[in-house]
Amino acid sequence: MDLVLETKKINKHFLKPKDFHVLKDISFGIEKGEFTSIMGKSGSGKSTLLYILSTMDTEYTGELYLNNGLITGKNQKELSQIRNKYVGFVFQFHYLLSEFTVLENVMLPAKKLAEKSHQEIEYIAMEKLKMLDIEKLALQRASRISGGEKQRVAIARALINNPVLLMGDEPTGNLDSRNADNVFNIFKQLKEEEDLSLLIVTHDEDFANKTDRIIQMEDGRIISS
Numbered sequence: 001m002d003l004v005l006e007t008k009k010i011n012k013h014f015l016k017p018k019d020f021h022v023l024k025d026i027s028f029g030i031e032k033g034e035f036t037s038i039m040g041k042s043g044s045g046k047s048t049l050l051y052i053l054s055t056m057d058t059e060y061t062g063e064l065y066l067n068n069g070l071i072t073g074k075n076q077k078e079l080s081q082i083r084n085k086y087v088g089f090v091f092q093f094h095y096l097l098s099e100f101t102v103l104e105n106v107m108l109p110a111k112k113l114a115e116k117s118h119q120e121i122e123y124i125a126m127e128k129l130k131m132l133d134i135e136k137l138a139l140q141r142a143s144r145i146s147g148g149e150k151q152r153v154a155i156a157r158a159l160i161n162n163p164v165l166l167m168g169d170e171p172t173g174n175l176d177s178r179n180a181d182n183v184f185n186i187f188k189q190l191k192e193e194e195d196l197s198l199l200i201v202t203h204d205e206d207f208a209n210k211t212d213r214i215i216q217m218e219d220g221r222i223i224s225s
């Protein structure tokens with residue numbers, strides 16, 4: 001099995017205001033090209049888990065592997081490199097820089113990685129915009145485009161460093177059903193054509209039912225997957 005992500009017995013406690021065991025023995029793997037959704041009631045620990053998987057939160061016990069490499073125990077500088085290289089993120093709110101153009105927003109994570117020239121990054125960014133059918137918006141300010149378009153730009157930005165895994169926290173939560181369907185179809189296309197793995201937290205049952213696998217969480221545990 002070619003796993004792009006694996007967790008072994010991840011546990012997390014919030015210590016304030018009092019000890020709360022929020023994640024309990026979370027062990028699972030995501031295969032290359034797999035499209036997985038995470039569902040569960042509000043408060044079941046989905047966002048807390050995603051934050052750990054995204055390497056942003058290091059306060060947990062257990063082990064996290066990305067692309068077969070052990071992530072747990074690495075320092076912040078190493079984590080930031082790994083994050084930029086292997087993982088893309090899409091959130092409910094797109095967090096675009098509104099005074100920047102669409103193209104500039106998409107280029108930003110590649111600029112941070114500082115491995116390619118400005119011209120190369122611009123070329124790749126335009127390719128991503130074409131893939132998402134929004135290349136005509138490249139020079140438009142991010143504040144001047146629609147909600148559905150903004151989410152496409154956020155997806156293009158998440159893909160700029162060619163990640164192996166795209167993670168999303170409610171990426172369709174703020175969209176109407178037509179735009180939510182569009183985003184699902186883009187994800188499916190990325191899985192099928194680019195062999196990308198996707199791990200998406202969602203409350204949308206229709207969306208989750210169309211993915212390859214649903215990980216169901218309850219009270220900090222995985223109850224089915």
Ligand SMILES: Nc1ncnc2c1ncn2[C@@H]1O[C@H](COP(=O)(O)OP(=O)(O)OP(=O)(O)O)[C@@H](O)[C@H]1O
Pocket residue numbers: 014016017020022040041042043044045046047048049
């Ligand atoms: N910083 C924190 N300190 C203490 N408790 C927290 C903290 N962050 C979250 N929690 C608690 O941990 C539990 C899990 O929260 P989390 O946000 O992971 O749930 P969720 O499943 O993503 O919920 P939702 O679907 O509403 O986004 C909740 O009971 C929440 O109140």
